[in-house]
Amino acid sequence: MKFDLHTHHQRCGHAIGKIEDYIHSAIKTELDVIGISDHSPFFAEEEDQAFAGSAMAKSEFPSYISEVLLLKEKYQDRIEVLLGMESDFFPEHFEHYRKFYSQVPFDYIIGSVHYVNRFHIFDKKRWNNAAECDLLTEKEQYYQLIQQSVHSGMFDILGHMDGMKGCNPAVSDIQTDMLDLTLKVIADSGAAVEINTSGKRKECQAWFPSDDILERACHYGINVTFGSDSHDPQHVGYEREQVRQRLKEIGFKHWVFFRGRKQQRVAL
Template sequence: MDRDYHVHSTYSDGRFLFQMVRAAAEAGLAGVGIADHCNVSDREEIAEQKHLLGFNLDETYERRREAIQRLREESEIEIYDGVEMDYHPEEEDAIRAFLDEADFQYTIGSVHYLDGVNVHVEPYFAEQTERDRQAAVDRYFDYLVALIDSELFDVAAHVDLVERNPALRDLATEADYRRVAEAFADSRTIPELNAGRALDEYGEFHPSPAFLDVLAEYGIPITVGSDAHQPEEIGERHPHIERYLDARGLEAVELSL
């Protein structure tokens, strides 16, 4: 797979655009998609986190698009204008309105928040009872299925993100995987093979091997994203992605852009 559709820049929490594009070219890729985080929620707790993190692509996407176009004029590889949107079922109308206005080349949807808290925040979930943690994981997959059913997105990112949090790890079931696979089977949205934490503390790709087995059983195609936030991560992760695809006999698909 010689394209990476999930790379971040300083327009969210990555590095400079030219550094990410240069790193993709040096890694031998034919194309790189800049998919910065974006959130259009008006919930108070999310708005506050957005303010603290400085994720303002909903206000800066036109400026980023101009920067991407300038880079295209001198780049030897394709550069795609994408987005990674935070999804919540109650915000579908706001998301749809923004995506219609912004007209990105492709869209990635992600479930990052449960109860207004980022899924990665271990202390919050570690303090909960096992029953509440299980309920949180169930809710995560409820949201993921709703994301897929919404048909808002071309790609669903890191579809078992809860596995990155030790407090929520291993609570997903085969039944969860199967209902997600069934949703993908009826949708234009496809999952990605995400390498975001495959080389560090989590040590696995998303989807997990068991989840990937279920998706394969249903004949669900996948695409590829390094989820790189630093330039060096692109070159580090893609050889591992290629070996993983080969080992599992998978061929990732290219998006129609």
């Protein structure tokens, strides 16, 4: 069973192609399952599209859901299309987000922390001249937010959980006990950790998360899943087979995808 649970499309403003283009690419790549998971609107903001180029407008949310459900039916004989979403997490607003999500028949929701102290983790300017002590504080706050996102119970998958290294690889060298505390929280929750291959296309040139985190995740019995985080149809399934092989080397026996918010185990 070949799957990719993390894809975007033109609604978010920083990806190219329509949803159907990603489905076509998945079929060409011989996937069995393709998950559509565009960026959630900023539901708590007054503006319809508060940060153009970051996520879909609130007014696009219903049409996004409708389109994926129609395509799920249209392609059911060729590939399984899953309805997902990559959701930001803001602790002061998560109940507001939950209200919108509870009305939708999602197959899964990816919880991704993109903002720490109102700065986007993939904003290269954010890391200019950052001192190591500042990076440690930011890294610990990042993992605290991931823990809170897990405790919210809203998410099936934790997205790019060492994403801070994306545009500042030096972050990986900063050690903190907060990582293991976070992994224990995830293990207790039953949520899955995503192996996200988009980091290969960023400055860090590495998957999210790194091998040492995956080794710890395996130790704690955490389930893992796969997502290319494609923002271009040609990246669907990117390095999926390499990830599968590496997970087997680390000691994982299976990975998971989601259908109707329930984990489906697939042997590696």
